Amino acid sequence: MKLIKGLVAAALMALPLPAMADLADILESGTVKIAIPESFPPFGALGPSGEYEGYDVDVAKLIAEDLGVELELVPVTSKQRIPFLETDRVDLVIATMGANPGRAKSIWFSAAYAPFYSGAFASGDKEISSPADLVGMKVGLTGGTLEDLELTKLVPEGVEIVRFGDNAATQSAFLSGQVDVLVSGNTLAAAISESNPDMGLQTKFILKESPAFIGVKKGNFDLLQWVNVFILHKKLGGELNTISETWLGQPLPALPTF
Template identity: 50%
Template sequence: MKTMLNSALKSAVVALSLLCLPVVAHAQDALESITKAGVLKVAVPQDFPPFGSVGPDMKPRGYDIDMAELIAKGLGVKTELVPVTSANRIPYLTTGKVDLVISSLGKNPDREKVIDFSLPYAPFYNGVFGPEGLSISGPEQLAGKVVGVTRGSIEDLELTKVAPATADVKRYEDNNGTISAFLSGQVELVATGNVVAAAILEKNPPKKPLLKFLIKNSPNYVGINKGETALTEKVNAIITAARADGSLDAISKTWLGAPLPASF
């Protein structure tokens, strides 16, 4: 009886081991395929500057483009950039048209059911911005200050939650109105997104909007197919190294006009 029990137990262990083999093999598939092909196919934006757009030379440019090149270099392969929209970027990944999504992709519970995510690689946030000489480090210091914001925007809603009653919040109908109010001196500070602030900085105005403090943070992540453990670990290692050696900070300065936030 004992012999039969041991035999049955060994058979169960062997069967379980065999069941696990395909899972382990699958976890290596994407990284092995990329390495063997010598090419990393990456979904990138083409109409969302400064993360991705088409330059005057008709070549893709932007934060996400540089990030794709950085990861490909870390993998020791070439890059194949695949332009996508917000609607099709995840389907392109799940159907195997691309290996990674680097397209200003935020993380949320619904997306986490479908794909996996890397460590964050780019800051995407709403904050309060102002000129260099103005010392502001938190919402309580907005008391008595004039702050511009676009009416009905996320930053308007978030600013309303934290601004003291004595802050003079002036609301404008669109981002252009908010930006113009800041540049012309109608307001001391603006509550806006870092992408909008980067667009202002790119024009190199005399009055530069520099980040004073964050209102809401929603960084960007690399999208990776479910179960691709080896590829996820490798991408995370590349991002971690890029943070440590300053490469990621350099990309942020190039495209967002500012270093990575201290809390990033």
């Protein structure tokens, strides 16, 4: 019986292990492959120069710089993020990915590196810090969205919610002054702020937090540890704050860690 067990163990040890690009493998290869959003500005999208740009792209560039390796950007759709990581087509996923128990069955997550949330946005001259402060104002949002559901539960009487068919119509209404306050995801607010810097758009309050995390393949413990140290280092050094100011038009808020 012992002989059989020994033969089985030896046979298992002889089987080739699945290829996993942990930290040492990336350093040896001289290249890190990072998935970024294919078309989700301001986090990742093709810019006027024909190169990908955005929040996630800047974070990916910083990672490659700190690793001292070349960067290979791999644009992905939302559905491709986890499969590309599991099949070693990428080493990391930096693509506005939220962490949840379902996804955590398949991959590991770093500490949060970017804010992603729904909130209320308005010019700096409006004193708003909670849904109660919206009384007497017109609030524009896209009907049927998460923002619509969340805000409807919270606002008191006297708040006029104006619902539009899509984000483009909501944005147009806000820019034209049809509504006083915009309720949307922070990406739409960032796009408006970038195109209209004189507006002085500010985050007034947050409806729902959904920060973004970096995805790491299960088993790549050294790489996960390195990424967490990287995020901490860039928070303390101000680099992530600079990226947030550049692409989201706001300082980096407090972000969760594990």
